[in-house]
Amino acid sequence: MGIIPTVACACDVAHWISNQTHGSVAFLHQQGCCQTKPDLDLVTHTLISLGRNPNLASVLLVSLGCESISLDEVADGIAQSRKPVEKIVIQKLGGASPALAEGSRLARQLVGEASKINRIEVPDSELRFGIKCGASDTTSGLASNPAIGAAADLLIEKGGSCIFGETTEFIGAEHILAQRAASPEVGRRILEIVDRMEKRAIAMGTDMRGGQPTKGNIAGGLTTIEEKSLGAIAKGGTKPIQAVYEYGDIPWGKGLFIIDSPGREPEALTALAAAGAQIILFSTGRGAPQGFPFVPVIKITANPITYQHLPDHMDLYIDITGGASHTSKKAGQTIYEEALKVASGKKTMAEITGYSTATDIYTIGPVI
């Protein structure tokens, strides 16, 4: 049962309600007001998509009352998925305490109803993996990314879907990715989103292409930006890219999709959840700790030190040779089977540790 504030100012109440109501989780963010229209539209769109994520049985929206985002628009958008949606408005109820009381009352009802839902068996093709890499090191490009790519290929072969983003990491290899597009139009879109992301950085005086690979990367063995980006892209597997979607979109159909998103975890994980991922496969080298409130994140590393040193945050260890052409299929199978277990109820370390408040929604323009 998901508790989603429509604006940053409602986050505390949303958080408190989730603390009071076991079986509910809050998605927190810092957006929803004093932004330009394109960003308000993006936030609205993303909130609706988040509410529609299949892992949420029902949603309680928490509004402050004077924010720019339209509570009704978000509620109606989520309600189209036919799940129950309730709303509370803090200013109308009289502030934090009455909002906590009323919100908790509604949340308890929703959790009670959700708890009656029985597990049923569904085919693998119903699964949608979100795929991310973060805190990467040499082991990511060599092993954990290709192994996750093999798991992605497996799901697609079984008729499921996979989504990856982090447009920034395509830079230098976007032409290669474009060649894997299902059509020339999709290829064009891949180049377009990379160009757009790059131009935003240039407008702020940052050359994202010229400084890559970094000195540290070079010392670690990366020779060209193509190589670095290929190592990142490897996590998406080898299947044709069916379509490129915008941030906050829910891809339609099956296969491999790209969502335009930045690489930063708070925004990137949100994009995958908004896109309807029920599980996120997260490749990490140095040990990224983040989970996501209502999508289990499976942390996969090929760095043995990270795996041993950060047990609160790691789920699966892949041998450093796990990305090699003769073993990646087997490593991919291991990851895939873990994903099936998680889909069937096994908890990930991020869920058990409860590490899920560093979330946000991507915006492009200025705060005003």
Add this chain to the structure above:
Amino acid sequence: MSRLEAVVLNDRDNVATAVANLEKGAKVELKIGERTFTTELKSSISLGHKFSLRHINKGSPIIKYGEIMGTATKTIEPGEHIHIHNVVSARGRGDLSKEGI
């Protein structure tokens, strides 16, 4: 069974990447598909660094992950270290990112 010291990520690759610090002269066993073969290193190769699997002419592509990751700026022999001293990126060529699809 000996532990693999280097990996080949795709059967089309002409480079392998060291997954341990390897010494000059080491005979590194590699698996490509069903085949196993050995390359003798012409220099020491650090973890994460690449060495060539075969003779690569100057101007030919360096292939990793099954894709072109750069171009050889010198002729390269099997077992040689492959890095910024003998590879150039194609990224400076803006035309490549706008054509070809």
